[in-house]
Amino acid sequence: MTVSLSGKRVWVSGHRGMVGSAIVRRLQEENCEILTAGRNDLDLTDSAAVDAWVQTNKPDVSIVAAAKVGGIMANDSLPAVFLYQNLMISANVIHASYRGGVEKLLYLGSSCIYPRLAPQPIHEDSLLTGPLEPTNEWYAIAKIAGIKLCQAYRKQYGADFISAMPTNLFGPGDNYDLNSSHVMPALIRKMHEAKLASSPSVEVWGSGTPLREFMYVDDLADACIFLTKTYSDAPHVNVGSGDEISIRDLAHLTAKVVGFEGDLVFDASKPDGTPRKLMDSTRLHDMGWSGKHGLEDGLRLAYQTFLAEGARGEVRAINDGISTFEPTGARAVNS
Ligand code: GFB
Numbered sequence: 001m002t003v004s005l006s007g008k009r010v011w012v013s014g015h016r017g018m019v020g021s022a023i024v025r026r027l028q029e030e031n032c033e034i035l036t037a038g039r040n041d042l043d044l045t046d047s048a049a050v051d052a053w054v055q056t057n058k059p060d061v062s063i064v065a066a067a068k069v070g071g072i073m074a075n076d077s078l079p080a081v082f083l084y085q086n087l088m089i090s091a092n093v094i095h096a097s098y099r100g101g102v103e104k105l106l107y108l109g110s111s112c113i114y115p116r117l118a119p120q121p122i123h124e125d126s127l128l129t130g131p132l133e134p135t136n137e138w139y140a141i142a143k144i145a146g147i148k149l150c151q152a153y154r155k156q157y158g159a160d161f162i163s164a165m166p167t168n169l170f171g172p173g174d175n176y177d178l179n180s181s182h183v184m185p186a187l188i189r190k191m192h193e194a195k196l197a198s199s200p201s202v203e204v205w206g207s208g209t210p211l212r213e214f215m216y217v218d219d220l221a222d223a224c225i226f227l228t229k230t231y232s233d234a235p236h237v238n239v240g241s242g243d244e245i246s247i248r249d250l251a252h253l254t255a256k257v258v259g260f261e262g263d264l265v266f267d268a269s270k271p272d273g274t275p276r277k278l279m280d281s282t283r284l285h286d287m288g289w290s291g292k293h294g295l296e297d298g299l300r301l302a303y304q305t306f307l308a309e310g311a312r313g314e315v316r317a318i319n320d321g322i323s324t325f326e327p328t329g330a331r332a333v334n335s
């Protein structure tokens with residue numbers, strides 16, 4: 001069953017985040033009306049407000065990019081925030097979309113939904129087959145609940161709700177706050193600042209041995225639109241790049257791209273997290289989709305946008321102590 005976006009009202013929740021803003025950019029190539037709601041206009045943890053917003057704005061399609069996200073330290077140190085906010089956002093947006101008669105919904109999760117020691121590459125069927133990685137189990141549980149909500153509404157009501165699980169992402173609009181960011185933006189910022197200050201070394205968290213798979217966020221956005229239009233089934237779909245690298249090698253690659261020539265100092269007091277997280281994206285590739293950006297060329301683009309956004313963007317502290325990078329490129333089309 002394929003869905004045309006032509007002439008449709010497409011709601012992107014979370015449009016100011018890295019993923020949501022990439023989806024808005026990608027949707028501008030479609031002949032559709034993009035609906036967004038700013039954080040001050042709609043609190044996604046408030047079920048009555050979300051329901052009322054959907055009843056008023058009547059989206060045909062709902063893309064759920066809204067989430068409280070962060071890197072390993074943010075996830076590990078704010079378990080209540082990550083569990084509560086993500087449960088509420090997922091439940092409210094999915095339920096309101098169902099009540100509002102949305103014809104298609106795409107829910108976005110994360111590769112951390114899988115067991116810490118899942119066989120690699122991780123197939124979709126590994127879900128709920130073993131214990132989660134403790135540093136991000138709170139976020140993972142909320143995201144698993146989101147997948148199950150989509151499956152439950154499909155099973156009970158026949159709703160065309162699907163979900164996609166992206167690998168670790170990076171790109172324009174990323175969060176560069178060193179306490180809450182993921183590894184890629186942290187390394188870009190640390191190395192850029194060390195280069196400017198002629199610092200002899202940069203600190204890299206953990207042992208450097210964990211392996212991660214990275215995808216440029218505009219590739220994810222393209223996969224999301226592809227799945228929204230063409231995929232209609234209960235199982236969630238992995239969205240990975242196959243670009244796997246150790247944190248040590250990533251640090252060396254980032255140093256090369258940024259032009260930092262000092263030493264790397266590994267801080268073993270910081271957590272490594274899961275040892276390896278490579279997704280099996282065979283299902284998506286067999287549907288006919290593939291990404292465009294390799295790791296190094298994506299990293300160069302990310303560094304370019306970091307330089308541009310660093311001058312134009314703002315780092316905004318929000319009430320739970322996590323800072324969120326606010327890209328200036330995403331604009332509310334109808335908020
Ligand atoms: O990207 P990251 O924070 O998240 O960390 P996860 C990946 C690896 O990079 C870990 C190491 O082994 C970190 O110890 N690392 C090295 C650093 N230096 C740094 C640094 O300066 N900052 C950061 N942040 N890491 C997250 C989950 O896990 O991945 C989320 O917590 C989500 O729930 C997300 O799934 C995609 O890949 O470990």
